Amino acid sequence: MTSTVPTPTAEEFTDSADSTAERSAGPRRGWWPVAAGLGVVFLVGVWSAWFFTIDDAYITFRYSANFAAGHGPVWNPGENPVEGFTNFLWMLWHTPFAWLGLNLPAVAKVTSFAAGAAILVMLVRYCRTNHGLVAAVVAGSAFVLYLPTYFHITSGLETVAFAALVLRAVIVGLNAIEGRRVRIWEAPLLLVLAGMLRPDGVLAALPAFLVWLWTARRDRRAWLFTAIAAVVGAGYFAWRWSYYGYPFPNTYYVKFGNITAGTAWLDTTVWLYAPLLVLTAALLLWRNTRKAALVLCATVVTTSLTYVVSGPTMDYLHRFAFHTFPVLCLSTGIAAGVIVRSGGKAWLSITAGTVAGLLATGWVAVAGLQAPDLPVIANYGPDLARAHVAIGQGLAKADIPADAKVIALHDAGAMSYYSGWRTVDFIGLNDEPIAHGADPTTVVASAHPTVIVVRSYGPGPVATAYHTNIREAARGYVHIARVQMRNGYYLHIYVVPQYADQVRAAVMPVVDQAQHTYDPGSYGDTIHRWLTRLRHDLPW
Numbered sequence: 001m002t003s004t005v006p007t008p009t010a011e012e013f014t015d016s017a018d019s020t021a022e023r024s025a026g027p028r029r030g031w032w033p034v035a036a037g038l039g040v041v042f043l044v045g046v047w048s049a050w051f052f053t054i055d056d057a058y059i060t061f062r063y064s065a066n067f068a069a070g071h072g073p074v075w076n077p078g079e080n081p082v083e084g085f086t087n088f089l090w091m092l093w094h095t096p097f098a099w100l101g102l103n104l105p106a107v108a109k110v111t112s113f114a115a116g117a118a119i120l121v122m123l124v125r126y127c128r129t130n131h132g133l134v135a136a137v138v139a140g141s142a143f144v145l146y147l148p149t150y151f152h153i154t155s156g157l158e159t160v161a162f163a164a165l166v167l168r169a170v171i172v173g174l175n176a177i178e179g180r181r182v183r184i185w186e187a188p189l190l191l192v193l194a195g196m197l198r199p200d201g202v203l204a205a206l207p208a209f210l211v212w213l214w215t216a217r218r219d220r221r222a223w224l225f226t227a228i229a230a231v232v233g234a235g236y237f238a239w240r241w242s243y244y245g246y247p248f249p250n251t252y253y254v255k256f257g258n259i260t261a262g263t264a265w266l267d268t269t270v271w272l273y274a275p276l277l278v279l280t281a282a283l284l285l286w287r288n289t290r291k292a293a294l295v296l297c298a299t300v301v302t303t304s305l306t307y308v309v310s311g312p313t314m315d316y317l318h319r320f321a322f323h324t325f326p327v328l329c330l331s332t333g334i335a336a337g338v339i340v341r342s343g344g345k346a347w348l349s350i351t352a353g354t355v356a357g358l359l360a361t362g363w364v365a366v367a368g369l370q371a372p373d374l375p376v377i378a379n380y381g382p383d384l385a386r387a388h389v390a391i392g393q394g395l396a397k398a399d400i401p402a403d404a405k406v407i408a409l410h411d412a413g414a415m416s417y418y419s420g421w422r423t424v425d426f427i428g429l430n431d432e433p434i435a436h437g438a439d440p441t442t443v444v445a446s447a448h449p450t451v452i453v454v455r456s457y458g459p460g461p462v463a464t465a466y467h468t469n470i471r472e473a474a475r476g477y478v479h480i481a482r483v484q485m486r487n488g489y490y491l492h493i494y495v496v497p498q499y500a501d502q503v504r505a506a507v508m509p510v511v512d513q514a515q516h517t518y519d520p521g522s523y524g525d526t527i528h529r530w531l532t533r534l535r536h537d538l539p540w
Helices: 010-016 018-025 028-049 057-068 088-099 104-131 133-144 148-154 159-177 186-197 201-215 220-244 250-255 259-272 274-285 287-308 321-340 346-369 374-378 380-396 414-419 440-447 497-517 527-537
Strands: 406-409 422-425 451-456 478-486 489-495
Touching: 028 104, 028 133, 028 148, 057 088, 057 104, 057 414, 088 104, 088 186, 104 133, 104 148, 104 159, 104 321, 133 321, 133 346, 148 159, 148 321, 148 374, 159 186, 159 201, 159 287, 159 321, 186 201, 186 220, 201 220, 201 287, 259 274, 259 287, 259 321, 274 287, 274 321, 274 346, 287 321, 321 346, 374 380, 374 527, 380 414, 380 478, 380 489, 380 497, 406 414, 406 440, 414 422, 422 440, 478 497, 489 497
Parallel strands: 406 422, 406 451
Antiparallel strands: 451 489, 478 489
């Protein structure tokens, strides 16, 4: 006589696997050393990268500072507003701290640290509760052993906060399709927050939101909160369009549409996260995880779509790919847990799940250590402090009339933020005419800035930079200094003759002090320089 065993539902699958879960999870008291270990690794990783702040973060800080000063979220007070940032909610978050006079880079780091800690807690909690200890260890380990995690936490940008929102949206979606309790307002709120944090955030949170809405479609409150979210989102979008004059941030018009670069980005990303992507796709093979896999896969696709068609720049340590990295950590942990609970001989399934998780975790850990731009980023904080930050702080001290405080540059970050000078960004990220096709040489010449700062990849000055004819724009200016940031990276400072002495007297002492303070005499792009600094900073 034969018997037919019915295929369990997702909820029944979880319940029926409790005995296997106990074998894989072990006693509850055995979990705490694992959790503590993950926490220690996370804290050490954040400490090792705490000195790092990316120059682009200061663009957002400048908008926050101007907003706090009563000028509105603008680049140059008194001019037509231009949206040179892509993280409105991040800019808004820092505004009250700017009003209080707090250190915005420190605020950004602490905020991202909290977001990173929240990601780790969400990963291990969801996996531990629903898929066992192996799943939690795999998901948490993949996150904390990936070295770029920590540079994204301390960069000053919204990267980790955005990744946390996307992960939370996915978990809400998974809970909805698996019949767990979901707060009726949470999915609409996450959709709005993601869209306000980044314009592409709506795409990132949309798959999970739609899944939640489908499961809650008979609840009138779900439609009420969805309608509220739609009104708030539409109002925000309309205000931005009205205030800045364009539907999307200025950077989209400068960078969007480079399909070739986007394809190259996709190829690199797929290789970087290959095992995680494979295990995520493998969840489609199990009937009980198929719906969850569709949410996970759809989120990865929609989140990445913007970058595939835009060819992101300043993608240091795969910053834009990191937006879905915690989601991939989650799906990898789920896959490992499902393999452990797959039945058959317990030791075999536990071994198979553990090995799969270890391979994926080891892959991303090694890939993170071998990132080509890691040596530059590992030393970027001190290098920025002794060049861009120092020049900006020096300019702020220059004894020249307020209406003469105008600078033109293409590294529109720390120098603009710390100097407070009116800035012509001749890349166009913070200059509306250049972003929409104006000739940057003409724009710079017509502004007649007191100072022009130009980057070069060798000791000598350059004739052109970012489609700007430097020789023409700086004709009649005095070259007062060449400031080295790192090997093969120099900043040349040009000043109108009238104020050359004042600018030199204000800037050079600050630059000289910074050059003697931050990794003095060392300009190499090596991991060794970073490790030497860490050893020097150890408390023992």
